[in-house]
Amino acid sequence: MSFTVALVGRPNVGKSTLFNRLAGKKLALVDDTPGVTRDWRSAPARMGGLSFTVVDTAGLEDVTDDSLEARMRRQTERALDRADVALFIVDARAGITPLDRHFASLLRKGKTPVLLVANKAEGKAGMPGLYEAFELGLGEPIPLSAEHGEGMADLVQALLPFAPKEDEEEDEVEAAPAEGSDLPIGDQPEPAEDLAKPIQIAIVGRPNVGKSTLLNSLIGEERVLTGPEAGMTRDAISVDWEWRGRKFRLVDTAGMRKRARVDAKVEKLAVADALRVIRMAQVVLLVVDANQILDKQDLTIARMVVEEGRALVIALNKWDAVDDRAMALRQVEDKLQATLAQIKGVEVVTISALQGKKLDTLLDSILSTYAQWNRRIPTAQLNRWIEGVLEHHPPPLVEGRRVKIRYATQVKTRPPTVALFVNKPLDLPESYQRYLIGHLRETFELPGVPVRLLLRKQK
Ligand code: GDP
Numbered sequence: 001m002s003f004t005v006a007l008v009g010r011p012n013v014g015k016s017t018l019f020n021r022l023a024g025k026k027l028a029l030v031d032d033t034p035g036v037t038r039d040w041r042s043a044p045a046r047m048g049g050l051s052f053t054v055v056d057t058a059g060l061e062d063v064t065d066d067s068l069e070a071r072m073r074r075q076t077e078r079a080l081d082r083a084d085v086a087l088f089i090v091d092a093r094a095g096i097t098p099l100d101r102h103f104a105s106l107l108r109k110g111k112t113p114v115l116l117v118a119n120k121a122e123g124k125a126g127m128p129g130l131y132e133a134f135e136l137g138l139g140e141p142i143p144l145s146a147e148h149g150e151g152m153a154d155l156v157q158a159l160l161p162f163a164p165k166e167d168e169e170e171d172e173v174e175a176a177p178a179e180g181s182d183l184p185i186g187d188q189p190e191p192a193e194d195l196a197k198p199i200q201i202a203i204v205g206r207p208n209v210g211k212s213t214l215l216n217s218l219i220g221e222e223r224v225l226t227g228p229e230a231g232m233t234r235d236a237i238s239v240d241w242e243w244r245g246r247k248f249r250l251v252d253t254a255g256m257r258k259r260a261r262v263d264a265k266v267e268k269l270a271v272a273d274a275l276r277v278i279r280m281a282q283v284v285l286l287v288v289d290a291n292q293i294l295d296k297q298d299l300t301i302a303r304m305v306v307e308e309g310r311a312l313v314i315a316l317n318k319w320d321a322v323d324d325r326a327m328a329l330r331q332v333e334d335k336l337q338a339t340l341a342q343i344k345g346v347e348v349v350t351i352s353a354l355q356g357k358k359l360d361t362l363l364d365s366i367l368s369t370y371a372q373w374n375r376r377i378p379t380a381q382l383n384r385w386i387e388g389v390l391e392h393h394p395p396p397l398v399e400g401r402r403v404k405i406r407y408a409t410q411v412k413t414r415p416p417t418v419a420l421f422v423n424k425p426l427d428l429p430e431s432y433q434r435y436l437i438g439h440l441r442e443t444f445e446l447p448g449v450p451v452r453l454l455l456r457k458q459k
């Protein structure tokens, strides 16, 4: 399934340049002379996981002797007819011209939704035009540089609401690349596709901590519910919703409802269940009753999340019913410090599922933790880091010799995984590896997600 995006705007604002960038081909001739060599064109485009058809309006070499305005209006109307959304492009460097205003009024009257794009916004030269563009009454302009490819992620974000829902098939948790592939990925550009795909969340926790209540509050009326659907696995049901333009998918709510009815004596079962759910999720939300802080079972689940390489956020629920809040928080921090050093800095959010309090904070934490889980650290930064470490805290001597660490590169995200090339991997003590992981986490600020280190042999 696809949708159609029309590029509209006066000549020379960069429509062809953007068209080429979106279509990924050198299809159109681009020229500094206004209105040169253009035609009515459409092409399939793919950007950041979105597929759509892009339609350019031009054909200004039309040989009628109509006025420029009249011809443009005809072209634009034709394009708008078949478009789901129009990108109205202005030139941020040139500022807003009378022709732009003419266009804007045309577009405001039409039925097709319009996104305002301020092109040529690279560097500071585009700033005045960007502010002027607000005057057009078409909402906030999206700054872009079609020529330099800047701002494309924001454009994808803005287009997302117009995209038809993806097929269920594509929504599985992304498979990890095969172990042992040590190609650096830290230097590749961020894949913008993550924005289009829902973040898969699991809610886990002991019976009666408030998981079902939280689910209901999260997808309550004030949020856009994009449909409860059967899917995923045989007995799981997922619920999708959106919040601040991001898609979320809660997995295994069916299992959760079932579990809620089972009583507390089957705790072993609950843990096995949790493991199954954790494997379906990207971010795991561990719900804890703030009045019975982090017992053994909570910590077991938290450890499983780390071992499975998922991102973790802890919700301290029933905060409304806590008497001594300062003490409750201190207790949680002490317990986490003592037992979950592997994911130092995990986000702990105090909420009341019943009263719907702090749920925005909770979703914010989920987003930021998810972002860390997807982090890419450039190889150059990793190597500067490892050089610093070797200088101040080199590995211990083994039989009078020091293991040589050659270089580091990130080989995987979700969770961040760094390969370390060393001459004798077996001689690098566990304790030193743990030190490296902790230091890496602090240096690159990766709270709440497991960080992995792979040792690779290199002479
Ligand atoms: P169209 O007439 O709207 O299709 O505009 P074109 O795509 O032909 O671009 C007109 C001129 O603007 C060309 O010289 C492009 O190289 C230039 N241009 C397009 N996009 C950008 C941009 O993002 N920044 C700058 N500085 N110039 C651009």
Ligand code: GDP
Pocket (backbone or CB within 6 Å): 205, 206, 207, 208, 209, 210, 211, 212, 213, 214, 259, 260, 317, 318, 319, 320, 321, 351, 352, 353, 354, 355
């Ligand atoms: P689940 O077994 O984890 O799904 O827990 P439920 O959602 O069924 O909640 C168990 C009990 O805790 C219910 O009586 C809820 O009303 C109550 N509860 C849930 N969230 C809160 C909360 O934020 N504050 C208070 N005071 N009670 C809550």
